[in-house]
Structures are given as C-alpha cells and as structure tokens.
Amino acid sequence: MTIDLAGVHIPTTTPFDAEGEVDREALRSNLAHLVGQGVQGLVVGGSTGEAVLLDASERRISWEIAREVGADQLLIAGTGAESTRTTVRMCRAAAEAGADAVLVQPPAFYKGAMTPPVLADHYRAVADASPVPVIVYQVPLRMSTLDFPTPLLAELSEHANIVGMKDSRGDLDRLREVVDATAKGFQMLVGSGALLHAALEAGAVGGILGIANLVPAWCVGIHAAHRSGDESEAARLQSKVSPLHTGIVGGMGVPGVKFGLDRLGLVGGAPRPPLRSLAEPGRTTVDALLTEAGLVG
Template identity: 65%
Template sequence: MRLWESARDAVPPDRLFVAGAGCESTRATVRLCRAAAEAGADAVLVQPPAFYRAAMSDPVIAAHYRAVADASPVPVIVYQVPLRFSTLEFATGLVETLARHPNIVGIKDSRGSLELVAELVARTPDDFQVLVGSGAAFYGALEAGAVGGILGVANLMPGECARIHAAFRDGDSAEAGRIQERVGPLHNAVVGGLGVPGVKAALDRLGLRGGDPRPPLPALDERGTLAVERALAEAGLGG
C-alpha cells in the first residue's frame, strides 16, 4: 500500500495511475481493488486467478471479473499475462463478454500476437481499450488497432515509447518504425529475455534505482549483466 501511495505522489495529476490488483480469490481481489482506489489509483489491472487452472472455465472467469468490476470503485483493466508465465489464456469470446461490463474498460494483452490484437479490436466496442504489453510489437499493435501499451521496456526507454505513439498518432509511420527498431531489440534482450532481474539491472546501469529482485528471483549473474550492458549499448543507452 505504501508503494501505491508513493507512486501516486510521483505521478502527475494529469497522468493516469494504474495499480496491479489481481489475487487468487475474488474476495481478495476486491479488497485489493478497494485499497488501490483509496491509495489514489485511477484504474486497476487485474490478472486472472490461475492456481486452480483446470477449474477456471470461461463462465467461472467471467463471473470472477464481473464480481470484481461490480465492487471496484475504479475501472478494471483485464490483464492477459504473458503465456510463458503461470496464467490463463483469455478466449476472444470471453473478452468480448467482459467488455460489455460498464466498469471493465480494457485489456492489457501481453501475448505479443498482432493477429490476436486485431481480433480483440474487431470484436470489442470502440470504447474498450485494447492495450499491449510487448515492446517488441508496440508499433505493429498500434497499426492493428490497439490504443496504447503498458510496456516493461518503457521503464528503460520511456521517451522513445511515447514518441512511437505520438508519431503513429500523427501519421508518421516512418518515424514510428524507426524508433521501434531501437525499442524492439531492447525489449527482446532485457524484458523478454531476462525478465524482472534484467529490467532491474538495466535500471541500475542507467543511473536509476533498480536494485535486486525480491527472492526467490535471483539477481543476474555475470553473463546476464553483460547481456544487459550490451543491449543498452546497442540501443544507444548507458553511455
């Protein structure tokens, strides 16, 4: 909760603050959504319960998200976690159903498939926000109809990620593509390739505060650290 409060203090009032609030039970998720709202979150990003994966049918997941959205004081964004993690994959029809709830306003899709992004855009209402999580596919996702992204690589190249969006919005596809060519490889090498330990190590090397990941995730070994330094250099970062 203190982290949320600190984040709210750091985020300018004219920018949205989205808090992660997914848990394994509906009741705990609702409790976390309410706490996030009290801490100043403008919306919550809710990942699906996946421990009892075999029991998580589409109707069960739909009922969970409806109950959360009914109780949440702030809008809910569904989180399609990357499939390499312990999670569920949302069928497009399920997302289409969830999009009808007035307090479920979007999805963050981190699968990295432009075809699936286009499918989500085509089958959900115009005011349902399709966002992506893959920095490697950001420009392509915008071309496919996504409205934006919540990108891990934006921790390392925030200005560049914002400029991809701005260039796309302004119709400058050449500029958007040029920047994407720098952002994509960094995402693949650090965010996709090394995960949280890689992002934290990269932040340290950019003069920010990454620190060690929380156990049981290990800090990078020497080989991983060298890979981060190489990726930053190839992206034109890190001096």
C-alpha cells in the same frame, strides 16, 4: 465509468533496500524520472513490479507514493488475487490510495477450474464492486496463467466498468481478433515493447511496456509519431526499442530490467527472493544492448 487509456504506461519496478524492504526513497526517485518523460500513466503492482512477492501493505504504500509523485499521470494499480474476495478488497484499497483504474490478472492457481463461465463471474463481481474502472490483464503465457478466449473477452467488454485489456501474449493476430470482437470503446493495450507500433496500427490505443522503464522517451515517441501520422518516425523508434525489449524484458525479465536501471543510473537493485539478481552472461548481454543503443558509453 470512463477513462482514456491512450498512450504509454510504465509498469514500474519495486526497489528494495539492504534489509529487503521496499525502498521508498528509491521508488520516489525512479518515479520522478519516469513522469518527466511524457508517459500517460504508471502501473504499480504488476508483473514487472514483482507484485506477487509483495504483501498488501507494500502494494498500498507503493500506490500512495506513485500517486504523490505522478500527480499528473494516470495511476493503474495491480490488484489481481486468487480469490474474488481478495481482489475486490484490493480494488477498493487501490481506489482509496488514489488509483484511477485497476489491472486485474486472472486467478490461475486452480487453472483447470477456471472455465470461461467461472472467469466471467469473477470479473463481473470485481467490476461490480470496484470503485474505479477495471482493465483485464492477459499475463504473458510463459508465466503461471491462463489464456483468455476471445468470446469471453467480448462478453466482458460489455460490462460498463471493464474498460480495456492489457494483452501480453505477443500475438498480433490475437490482438486484432480481440479488437474486432469486443465492444466499441473497449481499449486494448499491448504488453510487448517490440510490438507497440504494429499494435497501434492494429487498433491498440497504447501499451503497458516493461522496456519503458529503460527507454520511456522512445516508447512515448512511437505513440506520438503514430498519433501524428508520422509512421516512418514511429518505425525508426520501434527499430531501436525492439531489440531492447526482446533481449532484456523478453529474455531476462525482472532481473534484466533491474540491472538495466542500475546501468542507466537509476535504482534497480536485487529482486526479492526467490528471484535472483542477473548473473553473467546476462549482465554482459544487457551492457552490450545498452551500448549498441547508445544509452551507455
């Protein structure tokens, strides 16, 4: 199976209502705003979406809503789980819900046992069974995860149904190394909004960017300017996006992104416990960053 991943994809947040349930109407509203910004795709069920705090039925509902709202966008569903069996089931459920591809984080709870041969077997089994293309997800190393060795990624890139990787390590040298080592047609997506322009120059085809929840048009503009050869415009927009990514996404994670959405008139709301809402001085910092960027008065 083939799929063109070039462009900016937004790992959407998951809004919750006062009872702590997924707020379907708020999700629809947020998604309707995002798809109007020219994004290539929506990633539903990723780290920014608090996927590890959602049950399977909540993920499925979110995928179905995203498919309905984002009819013209790629839908990438986060389906990674700790067992190969559950991951395969989630991939099949995502395909049934209309996903165009799946983003699969590694099983990392038994980290010491996850040797390259074990991970290779896991991803091959998932890719063999998945009805849609598989994207390997290198989760940010500050989270509970593992670091993919480049030879393993080179091996996985040879599988016909493993089409790319989201690399959230924030290391351009490692990204270049993977680009050089993997099979022709294997598509790299950067996970750091602060590195989008540099990653495109290094051979990435696009990004899955948490900061694009807050500034989707600027992120899309970086990709469009690079594609047209206007590197000065890409660099100008990158200089606006980088401090927002570093200060909000990199520095505060999900609570920071959700508070930023609230400040921009979208629906952020509280994360699901045990995550907490953003407290001071984080709120003041987000306000200052958004004000400096000209996004709020």
